[in-house]
Amino acid sequence: xxxxxxxxxxxxxxxxxxxxxxxxxxxxxxxxxxxxxxxxxxxxxxxxxxxxxxxxxxxxxxxxxxxxxxxxxxxxxxxxxxxxxxxxxxxxxxxxxxxxxxxxxxxxxxxxxxxxxxxxxxxxxxxxxxxxxxxxxxxxxxxxxxxxxxxxxxxxxxxxxxxxxxxxxxxxxxxxxxxxxxxxxxx
Numbered sequence: 001x002x003x004x005x006x007x008x009x010x011x012x013x014x015x016x017x018x019x020x021x022x023x024x025x026x027x028x029x030x031x032x033x034x035x036x037x038x039x040x041x042x043x044x045x046x047x048x049x050x051x052x053x054x055x056x057x058x059x060x061x062x063x064x065x066x067x068x069x070x071x072x073x074x075x076x077x078x079x080x081x082x083x084x085x086x087x088x089x090x091x092x093x094x095x096x097x098x099x100x101x102x103x104x105x106x107x108x109x110x111x112x113x114x115x116x117x118x119x120x121x122x123x124x125x126x127x128x129x130x131x132x133x134x135x136x137x138x139x140x141x142x143x144x145x146x147x148x149x150x151x152x153x154x155x156x157x158x159x160x161x162x163x164x165x166x167x168x169x170x171x172x173x174x175x176x177x178x179x180x181x182x183x184x185x186x187x
Contacts, residue, residue: 004139006032008100010156010169011039011138012148015180019146021076026166027131028085028152030097030105037133040083040105042125042157043165045070050126053082054116057109063118070162074127082128084111085157086121102154123158148173 011027022041029039051067061067074083084106088098094108104121114120133141141147148170156168170177 004032004142006037006138006149008103008152009149010152010172012150012166012169012173012177014145014147015177017146022131022146024166026156026169027075028157029149030085030099032138034135036135037138039131040072040074040085040125040127041131042072042074042085042127043162044073045162046073046128048128050115053126053128054112057112059113059116061116064116065118069126072125072127072162074129075131077130077132079129081107081130082112082126083107083130084115084121084124084126086111086124087154087158089121103152103157123154125157148175 006029009029011029013022013025017023025041026043027039027041029037031038048071049067050069050071051061051064053071054061054064073079086104086106087102088104091114093106093111096104096106096108096111098104111120115124142149150169150172153169153172156165160168166177
């Protein structure tokens with residue numbers, strides 16, 4: 001499994017997931033290499049809005065398009081650090097990783113300032129924290145049946161209700177997670 005690349009893929013937690021950080025989660029993988037993997041959990045909204053975060057940064061949100069959009073708990077690593085998954089723009093941001101042609105990950109204040117002014121990316125999701133795996137760790141977890149993967153779908157990330165995202169991703173694979181056994185088996 002060492003030659004798989006899960007960049008721009010979804011990770012769906014299996015019913016057997018015992019780690020409470022990832023139980024019933026859908027994670028978008030932003031980067032995956034021989035050094036490890038990094039992703040953002042996209043289906044765990046926090047009791048915090050984008051307006052709250054931007055206000056905390058002392059940014060004026062009067063012109064914001066959707067100030068009540070939730071902020072997501074992106075994972076257990078660096079929970080105080082902000083990440084913005086977003087559609088590409090003509091404007092270059094200070095710190096942006098293009099994941100593929102249709103989605104980027106930014107960590108700089110300038111993208112948040114632009115969102116506050118109503119001039120940010122057309123589609124975005126803001127998360128605090130991220131999910132990270134060391135060298136070979138994710139591949140080992142997949143081999144133990146902790147995760148399923150499938151190609152990411154932008155509409156699931158940006159246009160599907162958070163509570164429906166995991167099931168929507170499972171439907172891409174033609175499965176219903178609630179019908180899978182909670183204990184993995186091997187034939």
